[in-house]
Amino acid sequence: GENVEQHPSTLSVQEGDSAVIKCTYSDSASNYFPWYKQELGKGPQLIIDIRSNVGEKKDQRIAVTLNKTAKHFSLHITETQPEDSAVYFCAAKGERTGNQFYFGTGTSLTVIP
């Protein structure tokens, strides 16, 4: 099956700085890559996703880039705010794995005021 690796596992940034979280995947047939944010005590919530026919997608302060050749995708958060503090998960899904999702192990982001 698919293998998704996520780095770093923890990340601390000063408020206003940028944060970058990276994920790699193993199955070249994967074609859908969502990012989820999980706040303490809650279920994950989608913040942005990208499909394999697109190289970059942006939504206000959040952007995702996808490099299909290298099989990696990254989450970029600019002008970070304390409310961005949470655990972030990347995931991958592809035709070869049917309709199964594979998640990374998560990144705990702390934004220091």
Next chain:
Amino acid sequence: EAQVTQNPRYLITVTGKKLTVTCSQNMNHEYMSWYRQDPGLGLRQIYYSMNVEVTDKGDVPEGYKVSRKEKRNFPLILESPSPNQTSLYFCASSAVSYNEQFFGPGTRLTVL
């Protein structure tokens, strides 16, 4: 309000005592899924369902059963729970598999 509900939210049980965690969504979603979340391991998919009467194994299906008799409900059954099934469980649903998944609030299960 569009939502995914799970019950119970917390459960402490003993080894071997059958239990069911219910999951219901009110968004008419076709795709439903169960995940377990463990420290350092992220979210791992247990089972998923593309539609009524259609279920498939995820990455970690051993020790679990599911059923999808109605579109809105997707219960998770542990017929003989063991301590290694102590975990935080999430149910999720989406319109189709390539769309945003909406997660429930989670069920924290402890098996003694």
